[in-house]
Amino acid sequence: VLHENGTVGLIYHSNIKAEEKDLMLTSFKEIPNSIMISCKALEEGTNIPDADVVINTSRNTTERQIKQKLGRVLRYIKDKEAKLIELYFMNTADEKWLMKQQRFLNISPENILWV
Numbered sequence: 753v754l755h756e757n758g759t760v761g762l763i764y765h766s767n768i769k770a771e772e773k774d775l776m777l778t779s780f781k782e783i784p785n786s787i788m789i790s791c792k793a794l795e796e797g798t799n800i801p802d803a804d805v806v807i808n809t810s811r812n813t814t815e816r817q818i819k820q821k822l823g824r825v826l827r828y829i830k831d832k833e834a835k836l837i838e839l840y841f842m843n844t845a846d847e848k849w850l851m852k853q854q855r856f857l858n859i860s861p862e863n864i865l866w867v
Contacts, residue, residue, distance in 0.1 A: 754787065764790040807837045811849050815856040822857065 754761045760783050764776050780788050781802045791810075794800065806821060822836050838853070840846035 758785055760786040762786060762788045764788050764794060766791075804833070805835045805837060807839065809839045811846070818853050818856050 760779075762776050762780055764773065768776070776788065777798070777800065780786050780800070788794070788800070788803070808821060822834070838850055840850055
């Protein structure tokens with residue numbers, strides 16, 4: 753589906769070699785309309801300043817993990833605006849987790865769009 757719409761999907765995971773990881777990050781930067789899919793391999797220690805959106809489906813439990821994930825896309829570009837999209841199920845423990853994350857990141861309720 754991605755390819756049919758002119759989007760290149762790159763899969764980044766912990767089992768690929770360092771050279772391949774570097775190639776993935778370079779490709780993501782250079783290929784227009786590319787997306788990078790990763791589980792936990794991009795959570796810490798990797799900067800992705802060319803990304804402007806993180807879509808999160810996993811539940812981090814610590815303030816450090818939450819800030820690290822958002823920090824992947826906020827680094828090194830002055831005045832950059834990035835978006836963190838959280839996918840969750842209503843009326844579940846996910847909602848409590850999102851409130852905890854909101855407090856960690858010091859996000860005011862008017863800056864959250866619930867859909």
